[in-house]
Amino acid sequence: MATAKHRAVDTFRRAQNLRRKTEELGRGLVQEEGAEEDWAAALDEVVEDDVLRLVFIACHPVLSREARVALTLRLVGGLTTEEIARAFLVPETTLAQRIVRAKRTLTAARVPFEMPTGPDFADRLSSVLEVLYLVFNEGYAATAGEDLVRPALCAEAMRLGRILAGLVPEESEVHGLVALLELQASRLAARTGPDGASVLLADQDRSRWDRVLVTRGLAALDRAHGTARGGLGPYALQAEIAACHARAHSVEETDWAAIAGSYEALAALTPSPVVELNRAVAVSRAYGPAAGLELVDALLDVPAMSGYHLLPAVRGDLLVSLGRAEEARGEFQRAAGLTRNERERALLLGRAADCGARAVPPGA
Template sequence: MPAPPTDDSREIRETVVAAWRAESARLVGALTRMTRDLGLAEDLAQDALVAALEQWPATGVPDNPGAWLMTVAKRRAVDHVRRVDRHDRKVSELERTATGKEDQVADLDELVDHIEDDALRLIFLSCHPALTPESRAALTLRLVGGLTTAEIARGFLTSESTMGQRISRAKKTLVIAGAELELPTGEERTRRLDDVIAVIYLVFNEGYAATAGDDWMRPDLATEGMRLARMLAAMTPEEPEVLGLQALLEIQGSRLAARTDDEGRPVLLDDQDRSRWDQLLIHRGLAALERATGLASRGVPVGKYFLQASIAAEHARAARAEDTDWPRIAGLYDVLARAAPGPVVEVNRAVAHGRAFGPEAGLAVLDAVDPGALGGSPLLLSVRGDLLERSGDPARAAAAFAEAAGLTDNAGERDLLLRRTQSARDAGSTD
């Protein structure tokens, strides 16, 4: 029977996992560039991870974990090609870029040029237009986020085997499509960048407000979404929409700890203890938004993520809920509705108008939204309930909350809506 892990071994294992999360995109990207085989590159990177888990507890954590992982993976690549065909030209190509000494760990920058470019290429490859949005999200988390198949499956409430099949099919689709590890250019890059942003936003959103399951949130997914946005912003510092995405996710992510009470029940924005908001994330988010604003002032176009970040910033700047500048938020939603029209934007615009100009104004905006456009989401009914409650109509508010509770697949959201149903009923019975 193996001995239980010591505190030191746990700490080293956590260090290995942290290094893997930080370096996996660069690692797989660089190996894909060298081998021209995404599947092989991922296998080689995984081999390096296993080697770290086996060796670091005995030898200690190297000064440059990324360089160590890259060197091990490169050696495994050379060994693999030798086994397949000792005379293949890939052997000489790989060996020319190797260190030349089997016992020497070279600097990461000496091994592969343009490491950040390779990571960016990998993000774009994961979001290839031949893939479905669900497959893009899964592959991004796998290849760029460094998450295991089991971790991704848990995040999206599916079995590990199902998620494994989805990821495997996505890789095969890329092969059939002839996808290469190259950055798209021109209009194609613009389209693909939009896809990349959308996938990162999807990953964060699923963590921030889970669509199904027992938990109100999945913080690991939200944190991973923030990390991916930060990585993308570092790679494309002149793209205001990417900076807007980073700002939006970090400002919203700052509220994670305050979004549930001590019993794990959801807490709405107005009721949150703002002292629990993460000030470092707010600071980083506002700084990203300021950089995006500077680009916009020079004529670089901005879009919906910049506008949503601007809205989130208004909440972040309010020390108390009652200090929120709702008229300004309503104005920003009016701009957003013109820039990126859609039913979700309209529902949120109804909230802002209801808070800025009274519940009747919010209901007027909400009445124009087609309920069928939201695909059975409880969002419209829950907002209607809130506006009706604020307008002094608790009976109709209770009915709206109860109907919304019947539509959600998330247990935490259902509990919140049922509590609001009961609260509205209690208020109605005292009138």
């Protein structure tokens, strides 16, 4: 009810502003040149989609970046505290406290329930992009539950991204994010088998990849290049990586050296152990599993990665490639114990069993 009340007040305020600005425009046409362009710019700043408006409102600069993104994911994105904590690689209790403090901060600051405009709009844009990115990621690889993917979350993140790209067509990173989401979403149908089981990238039927989404993603990536001021940003770099996969007809034909280079550039912009883990996979494909394993082993003592199931899963992959099946089995079992998604757990336990069969000598 409070939200509805504030929404109504905001609507009335906008209507009053519209009438006032229309009157000012009429007077200004006689008094001042350029008034028409100013009014058009003001209109361009209005975001009509209610969900996107709420995301911008919740991403208030009075909060830290982590707090505003976490709060928005919880209140607007509908993600659980556990899902958000996994995205940030922090304990669930830490994330819950962060959200509580964010609510208190907004209350104490008496933050108005209204859409930001002008410089305030630009200041919140990076946080809004991060929210859409994390909502999509939860849809692409669900943290917990029976389903590997949650297509509705992916679709909503893509919808909001497309609206945002229309509102700020000169922002390269907005186009980069849209490109990344479109290209990643093109693989959704191939990520699961008929029974809902997880299908690894190397085993996916690429004829099931959505070529319409691939085409749209590549076009958005071209727009990101065309509007970039200097080098590409983090989302556009990730879109470049996704484009390498989309253009390849098989895992073997993928330009893994280019992907490894893009991950290196991404790590320079946004250092992260998850980026390093992904870079290790690309390096292993381009230069051999031993090179990749060296990068993975450097992450074993990173506290944030201690509960991240993909670290032992990747390490298990590389150990299999090196013929160390028994060690790989232990890694897959550890990964299965860390994930809370039933489909991923089944896949990892199956891989552990395969390693166990390989480790047993013939005739034993």
